[in-house]
Amino acid sequence: MMEWWEEWEPSEEVPDKIYDLPVDYDELEWWERRDVRKQYIKEQQNMCFYCDERLDQDAPEYITEKRIDWDLFPSGFLDHPIHLQHDHDTGMTEGAVHSYCNAVMWQYEGR
Ligand SMILES: [Zn+2]
16 A cells, blocks of 8 residues: 655646645555645645745745654655645645655654
């Protein structure tokens, strides 16, 4: 089973199914997570849910200058630039974020 930090690169095709967001992340198959992430990117007009900067660019410096204890994260955490953030208590998706923002949210805010 895919872990929450494991994401797949978005493919070029537009997903057939439009999801009624938010959705329960734990109920999704990996390709549904990929499509849900793409839908969020589109609905957020390519802006990060967390820092509000463009998702096709790196996270801003005030984010990337924060010290991250990478021992808390699996290797390859930053391999995929855009992650699908979800609430770890309810399991409901929240939005698409930079992978670095995802690390900050987890380490500093427990999200
Ligand atoms: Zn961000």
